[in-house]
Amino acid sequence: MLRHxxxxxxxxxxxxxxxLAIMTVLSSVKSADFVFLHRATGLTKGNLxxxxxxxxxxxxxxxxxxxxxxxxxxxxALTRLGTRRIADHWARLERLKNLGETSADQV
Amino acid sequence: MLRHxxxxxxxxxxxxxxxLAIMTVLSSVKSADFVFLHRATGLTKGNLxxxxxxxxxxxxxxxxxxxxxxxxxxxxALTRLGTRRIADHWARLERLKNLGETSADQV
DNA sequence: AGCCCGGAGTTTGTATCGCAAACTAGTTGA
DNA sequence: TCAACTAGTTTGCGATACAAACTCCGGGCT
Numbered sequence: 001m002l003r004h005x006x007x008x009x010x011x012x013x014x015x016x017x018x019x020l021a022i023m024t025v026l027s028s029v030k031s032a033d034f035v036f037l038h039r040a041t042g043l044t045k046g047n048l049x050x051x052x053x054x055x056x057x058x059x060x061x062x063x064x065x066x067x068x069x070x071x072x073x074x075x076x077a078l079t080r081l082g083t084r085r086i087a088d089h090w091a092r093l094e095r096l097k098n099l100g101e102t103s104a105d106q107v
Numbered sequence: 108m109l110r111h112x113x114x115x116x117x118x119x120x121x122x123x124x125x126x127l128a129i130m131t132v133l134s135s136v137k138s139a140d141f142v143f144l145h146r147a148t149g150l151t152k153g154n155l156x157x158x159x160x161x162x163x164x165x166x167x168x169x170x171x172x173x174x175x176x177x178x179x180x181x182x183x184a185l186t187r188l189g190t191r192r193i194a195d196h197w198a199r200l201e202r203l204k205n206l207g208e209t210s211a212d213q214v
Numbered sequence: 215a216g217c218c219c220g221g222a223g224t225t226t227g228t229a230t231c232g233c234a235a236a237c238t239a240g241t242t243g244a
Numbered sequence: 245t246c247a248a249c250t251a252g253t254t255t256g257c258g259a260t261a262c263a264a265a266c267t268c269c270g271g272g273c274t
Contacts, residue, residue: 007128008149015124018232021114024207034251042115047233049253054231065252070241072251090204097197100131125261141222154262156224161260172223177270179222 007096013058014089018043018051023086026061026078034074052076060085114203120165121196125150125158130193133168133185141181159183167192 014023021041026032032040038048052074055061060082064075078086121130128148133139139147145155159181162168167189171182185193 007124007131010124010127012124015122016232017114017117017119017122020117020203024114024203027207038251044234045252046235046254049251050232053253072240074252086207090207093200093204096127096131097200100134100193100197119260123261145222151263152223153225153264156222157261160224179269181223 010092011085011089013054013060014085016051018047019055020089022048022051022055023060023078023082023089026076027083027086031075031077033076037076055082117199118192118196120161120167121192123158125154126162127196129155129158129162130167130185130189130196133183134190134193138182138184140183144183162189 014020018041021043022037025037025040029036034045034048034052037043037052038045041048043051052061052063056063059079061076062079066073066075121127125148128150129144132144132147136143141152141155141159144150144159145152148155150158159168159170163170166186168183169186173180173182
């Protein structure tokens with residue numbers, strides 16, 4: 001039987017488009033500050049802020065706030081867990097996609 | 108500049124895991140009844156029902172209710188639009204994924 | 215006939231979520 | 245001094261997804 005439970009097991013924390021963008025950016029740069037993420041993802045600052053908070057709560061990113069040139073600076077990086085989860089997520093999507101491509105007949 | 112607006116343009120109607128599963132199943136079988144989808148996706152009947160309604164409202168699937176052997180039978184198939192949109196969706200995800208894989212340094 | 219079981223869906227209630235807009239805190243320029 | 249800007253955070257609300265309850269119908273059983 002064709003089983004698509006892969007899709008149902010998709011990680012909702014990561015799957016959300018805004019966070020998928022954030023995680024994908026982070027997986028390519030390893031560390032980025034708030035302003036960079038803001039531009040790279042096109043998210044508003046408000047949404048970026050709250051999505052980052054969620055990702056941090058989920059343990060997928062590590063956030064470090066410092067002051068650079070007297071200005072606040074928020075630095076974000078994937079945690080080890082985050083790195084694993086985003087990779088898993090893409091793998092799962094890939095599997096799901098392939099299921100869709102193998103043409104099968106109903107029952 | 109690394110631009111991830113692809114992610115933000117993701118089709119939320121399709122992106123939702125439950126519906127992604129439904130659409131993916133449908134794209135491989137071309138037509139399926141409610142019971143088949145229920146088993147194939149692992150969704151509860153209630154959720155399957157409401158997701159199908161949303162997909163129908165969005166014009167992505169066509170639903171036909173008949174009686175077979177005196178029992179209700181709900182048959183679902185992708186519309187032309189639905190076929191296009193699910194393909195687009197996978198393409199967009201693919202692009203996003205590739206962006207993540209091209210290692211780049213922060214500004 | 216009367217009654218309960220199970221299949222096939224649908225409706226409802228609630229809790230969560232994502233977004234935009236408003237807000238805060240500190241800095242620089244005129 | 246005060247207006248404008250940078251770098252974020254908080255809030256209000258409309259939309260959403262899920263589970264649980266409900267409906268409707270067709271057999272068996274007694």
